[in-house]
Amino acid sequence: MCSETTSTYSSKDAVICRGVGKTWAAGTKRAHEALRDIDLDVKPGEFVVLLGPSGCGKSTLLYLIAGLEDATGGQIWSFRDRVEAPSPDRSLIFQETSLFPWLTVWQNVSFGLSLRGAPESERRAIAAEALQRVGLSAAMDKRPDELSGGMRQRVAVARALAMRPKVLLMDEPFAALDVQTRARMQDFLLDVWRDSGASILFVTHHIDEAVALADRVVVFTSRPGRIKTIVPIDMARPRNLFSPEAEALRIQLTELLRDEVDRAFAEQEAFGATA
């Protein structure tokens, strides 16, 4: 525990959160606590899904781990280093498409390399490799507006992979896709994950998605977001999502979430009554 005050941590885990909290607009009238006392360890190469009702702070945790926002309590480490700023080691993939519309697909994918002044031939080669890994070699010279939603998210994954991150942070990346596309994207993501060896932290509010992807499911409470419980899933991959085992998991997770959603609704009604 005393190591919390130093800037290194003895564990080699990909992500370590100790007592992490976040209060938005702290010290003002509009202050509201999004996260409280988060303790979480993510092993290298592990696939962790953060599951919780909307607005429970799970995306906030992702932003904190990415280093885009500062935690107002506790500390975060990644591979022994204290997280204080964004790093190419931890790539964040957003729900909405975040590709730059003024760049072609390959330029988007190699954007991070161009920031370091890599020559064009090298950037093209790395972009080509990353695009091949997401199965979009043919789209190299297209522009983002020529692609479908699913393809754009695959390009976003390729862009993250091109940085060779050790941790992939994904904020409901498939939420805007239709059900069939999402199922395909989940399979695709598992392939990418296996190839890259990176740890993945994946935020979702879909129970099916959690069952399909996770090594461990971290279930959040609502407002302020705390870890309610962590459910390990040791089903062999590729998973049969129609097996009795998967069904039992879905029932378990649904019940865990139902309490939280009920609580959130009750709070919203109370808020409506006072407003």
Added chain:
Amino acid sequence: MALAEAGGIKPAGASASGWSFPVMMGRLVDRSVVWRALEKLFWTCLSVGMFAGIWELFWWFGWADAKLLPPPHVFVGSVVDQAKFFNTATRWSIGTAMNSGPTPFEAVLITLGATTGRVFSGLLIASVLAIGMGVLIRYFLLMDRMVLPTITLLSPVSPIAWLPVAIFLFGIGNAPAIFMVVIALFFHMVLATINQIDNVSPNFINVARTMGATKRQIYGRVIVPAILPGMLAVLRLNLFGAWMVVLIAESTGVGYGMGQVIMLARNTFNPSLVFFCIFLIGLLGFVFDWLLRQAQRRILYWLPDATEKLRVL
């Protein structure tokens, strides 16, 4: 390719191989393209024609006095008569006869050219200064605190109020006219630039940050390209603003210009000349707006057609 089809890449026409020469020629003579251009032209003519027609009707019924509100066929019909008033290129020089110098037609072109030149010089200078200033204000907190209050304070000042300042500073000629255009556009173009910067998607900025971009790289490689579409829209609106201001500026001894001709028309009580000038300015403004929209479409190829979503209602 199967993947591409399943994923919904746009079909052949948009693909890289589709831009070969025969295909380009095919597109140029594409009937639907020609048809759409003609259709647009038709509606433009009808729109203007309707307006002119109503005016003509008012004149025909005798409701509009031809001396005060001469209908289009009068002021456009008297082009040759009106054009001689544009022979102001050398008018102020002592010993120059009214009929010497350029022909009336050339004089009209010279006058229009001079005014257009002032509009575009002013617009260009104002845009460069305003975008630069807007970016600096957001980039450096000190600039924000030191400069923004003054800019906000000065932005509601009418161009009319700047007119004496322009003359004090620059005397007469091109410089005060261009100064007027710049000063009239600069302040609220700065505010528009800041507004555009503030509205850049936080996702774009966060993506760049997680990839290790420096502040300078975020501004240069993300924010500036991201605000470009909005800034071109601002530029279009300010093109009209520049046309309005330039006339005020030119009404004070610039040698020659549309504003000066309108002042002449006012002083000599010549409504036909006023309306002829309005007609010319409208025409020029329309053409330049069209050109700017074409440029916008070329430069900002990634933007979808924004009117589409309203047309289907």
